[in-house]
Amino acid sequence: MPYRHAWLFIVTLICATIFAFWRTYFSILPEAAIGFHIHGLTASLWLLLLLAQSWTPHHGRIGMHRALGRVTFVAVPLFAAGSMAVIHSMAGGTVGGDPFYALWGARLGFIDTLALGALLYAAGMALRHRRNVRLHAGYMLSTALPLISPVFGRVFNRTIPGLIIHGPQDFPVFGLGAQCGNVLAAMIALWLWRRDPRFGRPWAVALGVIAAQIVGFETLAHSAGWNALFLTVGTQPLPVLMAFGALAGVVAVWLGWRLPEARGRPKQDA
Template sequence: MPYRHAHWFLLAIFPLAALAFWPGYLATIGTAPLQMHAHGVTATLWLLLLIAQSWTIHTGHNALHRALGAWSLALFPLFLAGGSMIFLGMAQRYVEAPSPFYPMYAPGLAWIDILSVAAFAWCYYAALRTRRQVQLHARYMLATVLFLLPPILGRLAPILPPLGIGGPEDFWKLGIGFQLGNAITAAIAFGLALRSGRHGRPFFLAGAAIVLGGLLFQFLGPLPAWRQLFAQFAGLPPMPLALAAGLAGAGIGYAGWIGGRRPIAREMAA
């Protein structure tokens, strides 16, 4: 099984995430909106799941590893539902403009979210479908973590003195920070792909999706037509949207699980 010590690296994400989300979420957790709780809880549970999956398979607890894999079929739809709530909340704050941050960045960040969630879903589907192919299965599952890194690294970027934020007049620097987070994550993904040799496809696809998300953030996010369309999403009802995302997640999980029962095509194992 590859990546014997992956769980230790995944554990290291928690203090980084706590530092990154302290000002905007953890410090005001009692008054944070429901969509932030939904996304925060499901993302945390997903990371804990991958840590447990890595530890169990490398310590000989194979039955528990398989049981946790089955539980992921329930967690994944909840993760997508939470992600849809974040998207909706971002659109609402773009319209309400409680801070200059949202008119500046919400439409662009929406593209990063769309690409990240779509690629996350593909990696999970492929992980289920290749669960009998150890090298690919492990890499597809670990690739899902990469999509959690850009929001963390982007929020940590202002720690660097040149990107420090003293007030709204410095908000233009946040765009640089977001792209720096994308660039670092993409570099990690492509580095892992190169080290994986012929099994590097999961990490390469993750890196490509992160690069594409950064390009859409930069070039499509500011377009007036997209900003007008994005504002329309603010009027969507939250519960039906979350339910639709959850049902889509259940369908993706089911398709991957059923697909994994059949022989894997040669190109999937390459």
Template sequence: MPYRQAYRWLLMLFPLIAVAFWPGYWGQLGTAPFALHAHGLTATAWLMLLTFQSWSIHARRAHWHRTAGLATFIVLPLFAAAGPLALQGMARLWRTNADPFHAAFGSQLVIADMIAGPTVVLLVVYAFARRRDRERHAAAMLATALLVLAPIIGRLFARIPGFPHGGWAGFGGFRLALQLAEGLTLVIALNLAHRSSTARFGFGLAAFATAAQMVGFETIGRTSAWNNWVMLLTEIPSMPMALAAGTSTALLLWWAWRNPLAVLQRTREPAPPATLV
């Protein structure tokens, strides 16, 4: 099986997530809005499921692996449904100048999250359709974890004492920290995509999304036209957006599961059994 140590790397993300998002989320669970809960908990659930899938297949627990794979039909649509809620919540914090951080970066962060969320869904749909090709499937599934690296690393960079205009109490260095984190994520994704042609789509798409976030944050995200669109986002009813995102994701997963893409075999040996990372 490919990427035998992947689950170990995924496990390392959880303490980093706790530290990076402690001031903005985990440290204020009692007062955090519903949208933030929905996004934070579903994203964490997805990473936990991904980690378990990676471990179970390498531990030869195929039954657990398949069961966890089927759980994707629940976790991923919930994650997708939470996406518009989180975007709208961030947009409203920016619009109302609720705090200095969101007043400065809320509008630009909307464009970054608008790229990341659908990319995760697309990668998993591709992975489902390619589940008979173990490496393509594994690469696409694992590539979803790369899209959380930049938000984690960026927040950690910005809180390093002595970081330009940063420190635990400041956020002025967040822009530089986020771009450094995006750049590091891009290098990792490109390196993984370069290692194997069968992994190129999964990690390559993660690299493309990361580059699009970097460019969008500094260009489109800083225009008045974008700000006007973010203002409009705050006025769209929340539940129809969430329902549409969750339902469409579930339908795409079902389509990919029922219609796996054929894998060209170089030999006449039968195709390997279907697996999930």
């Protein structure tokens, strides 16, 4: 089976997430906006599902792996709804004059929007290639790469001298930490792509998305048009945005399940 030790990466990502968001979320749970809670729950569900799906086939639990696979049809729409919820909360903070989001809200919204699109595409393709072990596993695991930037960017902002944020006066250095996280994600995607080029398409797609995030963070995310659209999101009803995200998730998994797998490729490669 491919990616035998990938579950260790997921465990590392979960631990890094707790460390990265401890001060700004986990230690102040009662004060956090509802959108962050929804995103935290749905993203946690997705990471735990990836962990279980990565661990089970390498420990003789194929039946459990297949049973958990059915959770994908619920977890993807929930994740998409949660992503729209956190984008709504960031936009609301920007509209409300929060000093951090006034600087970075629109740019983080841009990254999160691309990340959501990448996850929906990868999850759908994982279902489409469910009989091709390497492609299926690659697409599923590639959904974790967009989480590297927001997680490890904040890890860098807590640990690396010159990037550490002690208070509002240091908010301007946040963007450099986020871009370092993007570069780390790009390096991992490139390594995995070159390691297995025959079945490296999932990582090539992920690398393209990350490259768009890196460039767009410094260009398009600055534009007046994107900022206007982002601020408009903050004024919309949260249930409507979450319903839109959930619907996008349903469409992604339905299309992935229904679309025929491309012919001429091996169904399995253990």
